[in-house]
Amino acid sequence: MLQYLRSVIFIVQMYVALPLFGLVFAPWALFSRRGAFAACKSYSRYVFWTAGWMVDLRCEVRGTVPEGEVLIAAKHQSFLDIMMIFTALPAAKFIMKKELMMAPVLGQYARKLGCVPVDRGKRGAAIEKMVSDVNAGRAEPGQLIIYSQGTRVAPGVKLPYKVGTAVLYEQLGQPCVPVATNVGVLWPKRGLLRKPGCAVVEFLPAIAPGLTRSEFMQTLEDAVETRSDALMAEAGFTYGG
Template identity: 45%
Template sequence: MSRRGDSPRPGPLTPWQYVQNGLFYLHVALATLIMGLVGIPLVMSGGRAGANRVATRWIGYVLWAARLHMRVSCEVRGVLPAGDCIVAAKHQCFLDILTLAYALPRRNFIMKREVMRVPVMGWYAWKVGCIPIDRSRGRDAMRAINGQIRERMAGDGLGQLIIYPEGTRTRPGERRAYKHGVGSIREATGLPVVPVAVNTGLFWPRSGWGIRPGRAVIEFLPVIAAESTEEFMSRLEERVETRSDQLMEEAGYRHALAE
């Protein structure tokens, strides 16, 4: 099922907004190259902790650049998890990735294998502990992921494993069926699941172009307690979607169910 907003769409970007978007992405590209190269010795000597320090500085810098060029920021609400857990978040754009990663002390993501091949950023993603997934392998991929998670839990700890249950970015007001991967990992590992609601797509489009000024919100919600995987998945979707809708409405967005 999908939903599309019935509130007026933002008008086209002004010439100055095009310039601002372009300057922001040029700034980020240069910062990524410079900080990525400068941080290599820290990663080589400090391992995952060193990679996390470099990544945190880079993320903080990108968020600062977004405020500088685009006048867009993101408020974090709720109680942040500190121990090993799964963070199941709605995903609308790159801004919610940045904000989640900056807010969590030992974050890592389950991400598409192709992303790990991106120069500089992909290498750091691997070093901080992100787990690649090959979707073409189906259940074999889930077994491999669960094995890696249990290994880390038995070692120096997993940290906060961020998963996007919809499997892709969605437009404001759009809803996609939640994939059962998060439920399978919860069942296999016994990790608590912290849901996260967002309204970031109102300010930062899923394509990344056309960023507009404003203050977005991501909100950490209470851990879901449920007996069966089916019950858990139902509660997760209901809780994340309901609160995301409320956050979007707080920002002035209205939506209606599409036929």
Template identity: 45%
Template structure:
């Protein structure tokens, strides 16, 4: 039953996404940004609805009171695609920092450009940061929130955290508070696995880190906040839904990227 529901979810999820992208394509680039955000957020909400109805996986995001008024940086744990669609409706006009390969996906990439997402070439490592900072400053000037995944890629639950320099460079350059986000999505929506496990995915927006911290203090506090609360959410998932982290196997690319 689990595998059948999971496959059905995959079919419904991608059909819904593709159909909405195509249906709104003729008007999407001519309407106001406010209406465009309405369309994009509705895509995210409908995806979460499909996840709940078809796969039996509920979604819960808490801690919205920790979002500062005005500009901020949202630094989220990244375990699956779930956090992208779950965070979208929670923010006014978020700018996600994403890998540049996503911008090459037909139609989806055009939507991402229209919504002013910031692509980053991970192969350039630190060399990609100046361009990222320039785009981020422009987005903040337009009143947008910056969303970044500090580890740079999806990390399986239970894997050792590896926080990259990009999140600190943003924090330093933008002089904005950073809202850590803890979650346990990888237990229910595992990477490289068709299965979607029933239960409730949880994410929490944690109290913001204010500007002015040194690099060492900032990274230590950010990592401690996210990892401590994420571990608690993993433990809650095991207690409530019987799920626990699976053995972590790194690919050659991931091993190279963490070295």
């Protein structure tokens, strides 16, 4: 019960702080990509700090963090993995839902960061638009992040990997860095309880360009799912338990 109460207080203060950070950094961030990165990373680090002492939830990044232009294909379990991956990378930009680009403040920040909007309701057109937008944005170097299953996936749930990641891999001709995580065990997709422990995102060895679509998809899924299962077990999760 005490951990639940601590979790509620943590969540409330986290969301109260969000618009405050957005407004404080706005004069710099809305006119400068560097300012937008500073704002988002400052807020994320604030969340990590408060999570540590308010709910005893620590955040850890493992593996070799890429610095050049690469495609990042990540496991997505909760809001926390977004912040952890973004903060670890030097110049991250996301493939994100088109609707989010219309949100006040958030949309302006996303555009300044170079995020790529897609319409998830029109899969074929969304992929084509995503590729053209990514290619058009190459003047803004950075690491392009896509969630290969298309949504948050709770621990123990299996969802297929979507073809959009393979299309980007083929079109961009860049290495693809898989990212595994266990954050959903401690910061669930739904619910208010934040559990004590160590939330991990791990950058895995890069997949070099040149694989066929089927080879790439199988290699990516095997790497991310195998390592995510190991990280979740480390955090105390067991299938069916």
